Amino acid sequence: MIYDIRHVTSYSYESAVSFARCSLRLEPRNGDGQVLISHAVDIRPRPAERTVRRDFYGTPTESVLIEAAHKHLRIDSRSRVSVERRSHDRAADSPPWEHVRELAFTAASLGPSSPVGYVFASTLVPVLPQVTAYATASFPQGGGILAGAADLMRRIRSEFRYDPKATVISTPLAEVFRQRHGVCQDFAHVMIAGLRGLGLPAAYVSGYIRTIPPPGKPRLQGADATHAWVSVWCGGDLGWVGFDPTNDLMIANDHIVIAAGRDFSDVSPVDGIIVGSRKQKLRVEVDVMPVE
Template sequence: MIYDIRHVTTYNYESQVSFARCSLRLEPINSAGQQLVSHSVDIKPAPASRTMRTDFFGTRTETVLIENPHRVLRIDSRSRVYVERSTPGRGDDSPPWQTLRDASFDSSDLSAASPIGYVFASPLVPILDDVTAYAAISFPDGRGILAGAVDLMHRIRTEFKYDPKATVISTPLQEVLEKRHGVCQDFAHIMIAGMRGLGLPAAYVSGYLRTIPPPGKVRLQGADATHAWASVWCGKRLGWIGFDPTNDILVENDHIILAVGRDFSDVSPVDGVIVGSRKQKLAVAVDVLLVE
């Protein structure tokens, strides 16, 4: 499948901003099952400089400096991506989760693809006893990693309510667990924290969902903005598998990967600092269209 993606971020400031430094993570990655065909970002006002780097996780990050005074900052990202993934079935066999836990800690590979980088706490995903206990219900002794992750994903989907007004990025994970309300970032963080608490590698993935579903299928939650899900290491044979707890589905061809990291703080599409306005309004619009 080929997708055209448009991601427009607009900041409206209460008063004039004299300087802005932004980090943009808006270029979809090239990975197994996904190929970036084209990508461009238009920024108004025009930046004084633009520099590109690739971070440890393989995310292309652009740093822009804006020195013209402005009240509105508009970042218009457009990409074309080819997606063709092979995903295991929900009931397929997989190694026992304890075997993968032990293999993760025995790994001597320190690359971004290594499981060892995703088993420890990270800035937005602490290891919490309550979250670990919640996840442990899905992982009795000897259960396959795939079956356990599917069960945990399903429980989050059925026991938590999608509620965009319930949380913000800074809402503590303990509060999300207690409220059982939140959005895709919260559900991904809960799943990741629970699995890491058991010693299992889980990464945070930001990306997009197909906006218009195939005929006969329901529209997925999170399709109007950037989406988030978990990626779980399922051993050398299966590799990293995506699990979307917001929609209770394995990641296949309706998902486009933007970036991978330990949690949202590693992959925020746009962040930075400004000199000027005390108040601002943020608007984000995302379109993901299948190219016929």
């Protein structure tokens, strides 16, 4: 499957901004079933300086410096990506989860793909006893890692309510878990916290998901959104396997990966600092279009 992706981020400021420095993580990944065909980002006003580096996790990260005074900032990212990956069967045989836990702690590498880096608490994902207890119900003694992670994913999908007005980025995980509602970022964080509480490696993945309009309804321009899901290390043979707790889906060809890290703070598509504004408005428009 080939996709054309457009991701437009627009900021409007109450007063003029005299200086802005931003970090952009908008380039889809190459590898793991994806091939990046093209990618370009147009920024208005034009930056005085643009540099690209790869962060610790291998994500292309563009640093942008804007020195011209402005009341509007528009970041227009366009990409074409080919996706062809095999979806794992959630009911397939897999190593016992206790064995996977033991293997993770014997990892010899501390690199970005090493499971041991995703076992411990992170900035936005504390290990909480109540979340660990919740996850434990999906992992009976000797149970397979795939079946356990898939069951936890299914339970989050059925027992948590999707509500875009319920949380913000800074809403604590404990509050999300207590209220049982939030958005894809929250559901991914809950699942990661539960897995890490059991000693299982889990990473946060950001990207896009193809959406299909209801039968007979037109596809609305800009109606898609950025998405988040979980990648679980399932042992040396299976490696990292994707689980989408928002939709109870094993990751396949409808998901496009941008970045992975310990939690959202490692993969935010746009962040940075500005000087000179009071209030601001943010608008994000995303289109994920299959290429016929």
